[in-house]
Amino acid sequence: MNPRTQFARTAGDVVETDPSVALVYAEISGQFFGEVEARHPDRVINVGIREQLLVNVGAGLALTGMRPIVHTFGSFLVERAFEQVKLGFGHQDVGGVLVGSGGSFDSASAGRTHQVPGDVALMDTLPGVHIHAPSTVAEVDTILRRSVAGSGLHYLRVVGQTNSTSHTDPGLHVVRRGAGATVIALGPVLDATLAATEGLDVTVLYAHSVRPFDNRGLRAVLATPDVVLVEPWLAGTSAHVVGDALRDLPHRLLALGVGRQELRRYGTPADHIAAHGLDAAGIQRSLDGFLSVAA
Amino acid sequence: MSEIPRLMSLMTGDEKHSSAATSTLDVIRVLYERVLDVSPETIGGERRDRFYLSKGHGPMAYYAVLADRGFFPESWLAEWGTFESPLGFHPDRNLVPGVEISSGSLGHGLPLAVGTALGLRAQGIGSRVVVLVGDAELDEGSNHEALELAAALSLDALTVVVVDNRSSSYAVPGRIADRFAAEGWHTVSVDGRDHDALEKALSHRPVGQPNVVVAHVEEKS
Numbered sequence: 001m002n003p004r005t006q007f008a009r010t011a012g013d014v015v016e017t018d019p020s021v022a023l024v025y026a027e028i029s030g031q032f033f034g035e036v037e038a039r040h041p042d043r044v045i046n047v048g049i050r051e052q053l054l055v056n057v058g059a060g061l062a063l064t065g066m067r068p069i070v071h072t073f074g075s076f077l078v079e080r081a082f083e084q085v086k087l088g089f090g091h092q093d094v095g096g097v098l099v100g101s102g103g104s105f106d107s108a109s110a111g112r113t114h115q116v117p118g119d120v121a122l123m124d125t126l127p128g129v130h131i132h133a134p135s136t137v138a139e140v141d142t143i144l145r146r147s148v149a150g151s152g153l154h155y156l157r158v159v160g161q162t163n164s165t166s167h168t169d170p171g172l173h174v175v176r177r178g179a180g181a182t183v184i185a186l187g188p189v190l191d192a193t194l195a196a197t198e199g200l201d202v203t204v205l206y207a208h209s210v211r212p213f214d215n216r217g218l219r220a221v222l223a224t225p226d227v228v229l230v231e232p233w234l235a236g237t238s239a240h241v242v243g244d245a246l247r248d249l250p251h252r253l254l255a256l257g258v259g260r261q262e263l264r265r266y267g268t269p270a271d272h273i274a275a276h277g278l279d280a281a282g283i284q285r286s287l288d289g290f291l292s293v294a295a
Numbered sequence: 296m297s298e299i300p301r302l303m304s305l306m307t308g309d310e311k312h313s314s315a316a317t318s319t320l321d322v323i324r325v326l327y328e329r330v331l332d333v334s335p336e337t338i339g340g341e342r343r344d345r346f347y348l349s350k351g352h353g354p355m356a357y358y359a360v361l362a363d364r365g366f367f368p369e370s371w372l373a374e375w376g377t378f379e380s381p382l383g384f385h386p387d388r389n390l391v392p393g394v395e396i397s398s399g400s401l402g403h404g405l406p407l408a409v410g411t412a413l414g415l416r417a418q419g420i421g422s423r424v425v426v427l428v429g430d431a432e433l434d435e436g437s438n439h440e441a442l443e444l445a446a447a448l449s450l451d452a453l454t455v456v457v458v459d460n461r462s463s464s465y466a467v468p469g470r471i472a473d474r475f476a477a478e479g480w481h482t483v484s485v486d487g488r489d490h491d492a493l494e495k496a497l498s499h500r501p502v503g504q505p506n507v508v509v510a511h512v513e514e515k516s
Binding site: 022024042043046047048050052053056057058059060061062063064065066068084088091092161218293 | 328341345350385388389395396397400403406407408409410411412413414415416417418420436440443444448508
């Protein structure tokens with residue numbers, strides 16, 4: 001089981017048990033939905049290769065009071081169909097659960113067309129949106145069920161990169177306590193962050209639910225006003241929420257993430273993670289520079 | 296004598312109305328006065344018929360008809376478009392009682408209506424959803440994604456009414472009805488000013504296929 005197959009299994013289970021839930025997809029991942037689609041053809045809907053329609057069909061279902069799960073690769077769900085997300089869900093003010101797979105690195109060998117490092121930043125422009133980056137199969141299961149049972153608009157970013165431990169609550173988790181800087185790992189970069197901070201006197205925080213951001217959790221543990229963000233999507237995406245949380249404190253922020261420059265390289269997810277400095281060695285290099293200035 | 300011209304004048308300030316507003320007037324009147332099963336009393340009920348004004352610009356006719364049917368007070372009309380008014384130059388479902396979708400950007404109403412028709416079917420609700428689009432609005436490719444799927448899934452709760460005032464650049468005569476027909480829709484073309492013809496066309500619900508009513512009005516009216 002990997003995060004994507006777990007998503008498919010949980011989504012199928014939710015459709016099976018809750019008649020108000022519909023699953024809408026656009027060919028992608030159809031190999032996982034055959035059984036549940038055969039049993040519930042009215043509520044498991046393949047729209048074909050039509051992503052604008054995919055999102056607005058989800059919104060149109062929500063207008064009748066149903067809870068849609070809308071799924072395809074993140075690049076086509078969020079970027080290609082963003083006006084449908086903005087207007088169909090946001091402006092109509094109806095809720096739903098959008099599940100984008102692939103993220104920044106899964107489709108390393110497929111190239112830029114299938115990579116979506118900008119999804120969190122783009123979704124973050126929508127008022128009240130919930131954004132989740134589960135990092136284990138257990139987190140995918142828990143967060144999908146919670147999002148479907150909840151209300152409002154949720155975006156789940158389901159990717160192949162994983163952490164070795166699961167956390168259930170949505171807020172910031174204190175993974176390690178230290179007297180120095182605070183390093184915030186968002187989504188599946190916790191393992192690399194822990195390895196990079198081994199032996200350092202820093203606090204490490206983790207969250208899979210990144211919007212709304214847990215301002216209070218950050219303030220509660222802040223030792224020195226030095227903050228490092230590690231996020232496996234566009235660098236700086238969460239800088240504004242940290243700035244907001246610390247608005248009355250003079251502070252320094254190092255925002256690590258995916259660079260804006262297009263690599264034009266293929267290879268593996270690990271190649272791309274390293275190229276963006278998001279493996280343990282890369283994070284450690286960035287931390288060294290930042291923390292040595294503080295000392 | 297209908298109240299509608301007077302209500303529209305509250306927004307436009309004279310008896311000459313802008314073209315976008317008047318092209319849709321007769322279709323919207325016939326829908327609310329003769330076809331749709333919806334009223335201010337039933338607007339919150341799941342079994343109401345839905346009307347999606349996809350072509351959201353020039354909503355004066357829509358607002359006038361909704362005010363005339365009692366969905367909101369006539370006194371709202373004069374202040375439309377102001378900061379304090381719930382009535383914008385494009386309608387917002389969260390602000391205006393009776394408005395089913397917020398529209399303005401073209402090419403969203405029909406795809407939303409496909410989802411709504413699927414939602415009605417999944418819940419065993421026999422209501423219908425009627426979408427008004429403009430002929431030039433069909434330039435937007437998103438409509439074509441929607442009309443293909445609607446026919447493939449036999450969404451007979453769905454009706455599209457195309458108000459054709461020949462405002463599309465690169466139009467081809469007869470293309471609109473032909474394209475819907477090619478995808479498997481029931482099609483009919485009528486005079487968009489003839490209330491009896493509109494009522495007959497819009498009341499017809501073919502079984503097993505969505506239907507489109509192409510309502511012809513004066514060029515760029």
